[in-house]
Amino acid sequence: MHTAAVVENSAEFPSRRFSSLPWSAIGSSSVRPSETAAPEATALVYQGGQVVKWQQKSWTGVSANITDVRCDDYVRVDLRSEWTRLSVMLEEVGGRVEIRPKPWRDRSTSQDAPRPLSLIPARSGAYGQATGVRFIRHLMLQFDGAALARMLEDEVDFSKAFAPRLMFSHPGIMHLAQLFAEECASGEPKSQLYGDSLSIALVLALSRLNTSKNQSNKRGQLAPWQIRRVTEYFAAHLAEDVQLQTVCDLVKLSRSYFSRAFKTSTGLAPHQWLLQARIGKAKQLLLESDLPLAQIAVDIGFADQAHFTRTFGRVVGQSPRVWQRTRCAGLAGLQNARFGVTGILAPSCARP
Numbered sequence: 001m002h003t004a005a006v007v008e009n010s011a012e013f014p015s016r017r018f019s020s021l022p023w024s025a026i027g028s029s030s031v032r033p034s035e036t037a038a039p040e041a042t043a044l045v046y047q048g049g050q051v052v053k054w055q056q057k058s059w060t061g062v063s064a065n066i067t068d069v070r071c072d073d074y075v076r077v078d079l080r081s082e083w084t085r086l087s088v089m090l091e092e093v094g095g096r097v098e099i100r101p102k103p104w105r106d107r108s109t110s111q112d113a114p115r116p117l118s119l120i121p122a123r124s125g126a127y128g129q130a131t132g133v134r135f136i137r138h139l140m141l142q143f144d145g146a147a148l149a150r151m152l153e154d155e156v157d158f159s160k161a162f163a164p165r166l167m168f169s170h171p172g173i174m175h176l177a178q179l180f181a182e183e184c185a186s187g188e189p190k191s192q193l194y195g196d197s198l199s200i201a202l203v204l205a206l207s208r209l210n211t212s213k214n215q216s217n218k219r220g221q222l223a224p225w226q227i228r229r230v231t232e233y234f235a236a237h238l239a240e241d242v243q244l245q246t247v248c249d250l251v252k253l254s255r256s257y258f259s260r261a262f263k264t265s266t267g268l269a270p271h272q273w274l275l276q277a278r279i280g281k282a283k284q285l286l287l288e289s290d291l292p293l294a295q296i297a298v299d300i301g302f303a304d305q306a307h308f309t310r311t312f313g314r315v316v317g318q319s320p321r322v323w324q325r326t327r328c329a330g331l332a333g334l335q336n337a338r339f340g341v342t343g344i345l346a347p348s349c350a351r352p
Contacts, residue, residue, distance in 0.1 A: 043067065044140065049075040057184045059195030061147035062202075064184040065140050066090070068327070071133045078103075079118075079126035081142065084162045086206075087128070088139040088177040089116040093283045095133035099166050101125045113227055113266040115167040117174065119206065124164055134287045135327055139181050141202070148203055151196065161207035169267055170209065176202045221265040222258075226251040230262065234274050238281055239301040242274060279315050282308070286324040293320055 043054055049069040056065040069075065071094075079087055079099065089097050092114075099118045102125055120126040130136070145158055179198055222230075230247050247270065248258045263269050268276065278300045285296050297308035312320050 044077050044079070044138070046071075047076040048072065049077075049136070055185050057195070059192060059199055061144045061151055062180075062195070062199040063142045064180045065142075066181055066184050067138045067140070069136045069138065070327075071130070071135060073132060073134075075128075075130050075133055075136065077128045077138075079120055079128055079140075080124070081120070082122055084122050084143045084145060085120045086141040086143070086177070086202075087118040087120060087126070088141065088174070088181075089136060090139050090178070090181055091135065091137035092116075092130070092133060093135040093280065093287060095130045097128045097130040097133065097136060097138075099126055099128045101127075101166065103127045104129070113169070113231070115169050117165075117168050117170060117177070119162065119165040119168075121162055121164050126166065134284055139177055139184070141177070141180060143203075148199065152200060152203060156203055156207045158207075160210055161203050163210065165209065168209075170205070171267055173202065173205050176205060220261050222251065222261045226253075227262075227265055230270075231273070231277075234270075234277055238274075238278050239299055241301075244270065275311070275315065278302070279312060282312060282320065283323070286320060287327065296320075 043051070043065070044067060046067070046069045049071040051067055052070050053068040054065065056063065058064075075097070077097075079085065087099065096114065104127075118126065143162070145162065148156075149158065176198060180202075183195060183198070229250050233247055233250060234242065244255055244259070248255050251258065253261070259270060262273070266273055281300050282296055285291055285299070291299075292305075293308065294305040297303075297305045300308070302308035302311065309319060312318075312323070316323055318326070
């Protein structure tokens with residue numbers, strides 16, 4: 001069964017309940033229930049945010065939904081469910097969403113490196129919160145453990161695959177999540193085989209997270225204070241030609257050791273991290289201001305508008321203006337409908 005749904009410019013969606021067994025009902029992969037489609041995930045409620053687009057598809061054992069949320073500095077979301085879920089922050093502009101097992105009141109959130117993934121077992125506490133955020137694109141993958149156990153036979157230890165793990169990063173799992181997102185957002189129905197293949201690959205990758213190889217990767221990392229000091233320096237000097245020796249001096253390490261340890265810690269080389277930070281700042285300016293592209297380019301350290309446009313397109317996959325229109329169109333439609341205006345599309349998301 002292959003279902004798809006696309007809802008735009010609405011924050012209210014119907015809820016459905018399914019009779020399929022949740023993951024917690026499975027003790028091991030020896031259970032062999034009849035194969036069913038994954039339970040369709042219901043839309044999340046983002047307090048402080050406005051949902052401008054919601055897309056959903058389901059395959060055997062897995063359902064996916066993507067939510068685009070326009071935020072006004074602060075957002076909070078309850079991620080608890082009767083089903084095991086993988087939360088993936090595909091895009092965060094202006095801030096990062098922090099996920100904890102219990103709700104909290106402190107509005108200040110900070111992270112030293114992106115940690116966009118959270119594996120949330122059924123009926124476990126999980127709450128997301130961010131301050132300073134302007135836009136998020138959130139992928140939620142929901143698992144029917146019984147259907148997956150049938151599909152995977154005895155290949156996976158589900159107690160390891162679905163063990164709780166909040167806020168982590170993993171390039172292989174992130175790549176699979178992005179493939180799920182592309183399939184979910186596609187307007188063209190694709191084969192059940194493709195979705196099921198992605199599901200198998202994802203569960204296998206999750207089951208390998210606790211292997212000794214992954215544990216050994218922790219060696220040679222920077223200390224948290226070192227990552228914080230370097231990334232804060234990068235963020236404060238986006239428009240400058242930052243020298244490697246300068247940031248090495250900040251943490252008193254040689255250039256060769258620092259470069260290796262920084263990549264081990266963040267998943268990115270220093271120049272790649274700085275480029276991502278510049279692109280992130282550009283996105284924030286595109287959402288919050290009406291600055292011309294030439295000014296944005298200078299403000300974030302590019303030689304000129306052409307250099308900025310080429311680099312943004314290579315990294316993001318869209319030109320700056322196309323990215324801006326796709327992120328702001330839903331919001332403009334909501335504002336126009338609210339004030340009875342038709343035929344108008346604001347050039348940016350900046351508030352009047």
